[in-house]
Amino acid sequence: MPVSKLTWDVFALFGLLVTAVVVSRPQPLASFVLASAGLAYLVLAGVGSASYTIAAVLTSYLLGRRLEGPRPAVYAFSALAAAGLGYAMLLGVIRGRLDTQVMQWLWMVFGLVLLAVFPWFAGRFMRQRAELLRAGWQRAEQLEREQRIIAERERLRERARIAQDMHDSLGHELALIALRAGGLEVDRGLDQRHRQAAGELRMTAGQASETLRTIIGLLGEPGRLAPLRPTNDSVADLVERARASGMAVDLDGEVDVTGVVGLAVRRVVQEGLTNAAKYAPGASVDVRVERNESFTSVSVVNGPPVRSVAADGGTQRGLIGLRERALLMGGTFAAGPEDGGFAVRVRLPHDAGTVVEPIETTESVREQVRRTARRGLIVAVGVPAAIATGLVAVMFGYYAYSVTHSVLPLEDYDRLWIGQSKEGAEDMLPEMEMLDAPSMPNPPGAGCRYYLAEPAILNFNTAVLRVCFDGDRLVAKDVVREPHQ
Incomplete structure (x- = not known):
């Protein structure tokens, strides 16, 4: 333009x-x-x-x-x-x-x-x-802030582990000491002075156990117990130590259990014996471990107590820890009164593993x-x-x-003649005019149309034909661009 x-x-x-x-x-x-x-x-x-x-x-x-x-x-x-x-x-x-x-x-x-x-x-x-x-x-x-929080949380968990270790080991030992001291207190073979000393020892062990429980309550993580590793004693060792303390313990089944399941089994036996010594002194205890291809079942069942004990049922931290561990391993847990005594029953799958929560790192975000x-x-x-x-x-x-669709063949162009009616000429003209028509002045009073002589899409040197009409008559026809030779 x-x-x-x-x-x-x-x-x-x-x-x-x-x-x-x-x-x-x-x-x-x-x-x-x-x-x-x-x-x-x-x-x-x-x-x-x-x-x-x-x-x-x-x-x-x-x-x-x-x-x-x-x-x-x-x-x-x-x-x-x-x-x-x-x-x-x-x-x-x-x-x-x-x-x-x-x-x-x-x-x-x-x-x-x-x-x-x-x-x-x-x-x-x-x-x-x-x-x-x-x-x-x-x-x-x-x-980075979350990592600092996680580090602080791990420190708190470590405190909970320490507290639970105290509960598992020291609590178990104190219960056995109190049990043995109670046996000495009622032993008629000792004189009154020794029996009184044994009674004081039993009371001191009980008070130490209560103090330990209070400290554990302060150090422990509220609402959750971290998974803990019990002592390295085997199930047989735990039973023998309980027997040496005066407990009547019957062990039945396969006790050589290894791996994560073995740790859990020893933890159940230890907690069951500790509870029996504390809350059912003098009662017989039945420890049973059964295994098949998929599961290991362990139960610790004690009868009714021979001597009366305080009605305080304790904090049940040990049972809570056992329940958490069993559920995390995909097993089942049951604990409660049974035939006047108390029973702890746990069933653990052999394919249990440690659950690790993935932590998104800075590198993954980048x-x-x-x-x-x-x-x-x-x-x-x-x-x-x-x-x-x-x-x-x-x-x-x-x-x-x-x-x-804008090609006017030369033979049709040659058939057009000056003075021909527009209606007759349009019968031989294509339906479209060419794009990018040359810019040329038209004859006075006439309108012109431009057509290609052959359908050459990529050949820009093809001939361009022009026909001009004045009203309803053809007044001019010419070749406005000759093809280059």
């Missing part, structure tokens, strides 16, 4: 560009729309502008960098494309060349993709990358950030490239269609 025809809107375009620059920071979307609308208008008019090209690229990039969501930008792109299509259709109707204006609109959309969509995706990618990096560092700082950034880069490049490729395919397909 000649520059002289744009003189009426030069000031409007200049004002549009200045406004786009002024509002680029407070209103990036409005700035982008103004700059892209001016560029689209110039493309449809067939005029190039370095100023609007640079403005469109910069405002599109800033839009992607400053605007958070993609929807406003997508709506703006769609609105520009729709408005450009409407304007192109209007020009096509006015100028009588709808096909040319449609092709020009496709060029406009292609230009917007290259000069607006690509920069917008680049700005959006840079924004997301900055946000991801910032989020990654924040996450790393958070993980890798996740990098992976998300790479995915954003692929989208930022791939989506505009796919759009541009699709537009090129549509434009080439439309161009090929117009070339093949």
Whole structure:
């Protein structure tokens, strides 16, 4: 389009560009729309502008960098494309060349993709990358704080382990001491002075056990008991030590159990014997260990106490720890009164293992950030490239269609004669005119049409034929471009 025809809107375009620059920071979307609308208008008019090209690229990039969501930008792109299509259709109707204006609109959309969509995706990618990096560092700082919390929690758990070890070992030993002292206290073979000393020893052991329980309550982790390792004694050793202290213990079953299940079995036997010594003195105790291919079952059952004991049932920390351990290993736990005594029964699977909770590290977070950034880069490049490729395919397909349907064979051209009626001539003319027709002055009062002499899609040197009509008569026909030899 000649520059002289744009003189009426030069000031409007200049004002549009200045406004786009002024509002680029407070209103990036409005700035982008103004700059892209001016560029689209110039493309449809067939005029190039370095100023609007640079403005469109910069405002599109800033839009992607400053605007958070993609929807406003997508709506703006769609609105520009729709408005450009409407304007192109209007020009096509006015100028009588709808096909040319449609092709020009496709060029406009292609230009917007290259000069607006690509920069917008680049700005959006840079924004997301900055946000991801910032989020990654924040996450790393958070993980450092969590690591400190975990370290403190482990220290607390260690205190709970120490307390539980005291309960498992010292509590068991004190119970056996009190049991043996109680036996000496009622031994008639000793004189009164020794029996009284044994009674005092029994009372001292009981008080020490109560003091130990109080300390354990202060040191222990509230609401949860950490998994603990019992003493290294085997089940047989535990039973023999109890018997040596005066307990009537019957051991039955396979006692050679190893691994995690073996530790749990020894822990159950130790806790059961300790409870029997403390709360059922003089009662017989039955320890049974049974194994099959999948499970190991252990039970510690004591009869009713021979001598009366205090009604205090204790804190049951040991039973709570056994229950937690059995459930974590995928087994079952049951404890309660039975036939006037007390029974502890545990069933453990052989495939039980240690459950370790994974801790997300800073390195994994960084890798996740990098992976998300790479995915954003692929989208930022791939989506505009796919759009541009699709537009090129549509434009080439439309161009090929117009070339093949705007061919006037030379034999048909030679059959046209000056003065022929327009109706008769149009029967031999193709349905479309060629795109990118030469710009030539028409004969006075006539309108001209341009056609290709042969369907050469990639040959731009083919002959161009022109036929001109004045009203309803053919007034001129000529070859306006000879093919290069």
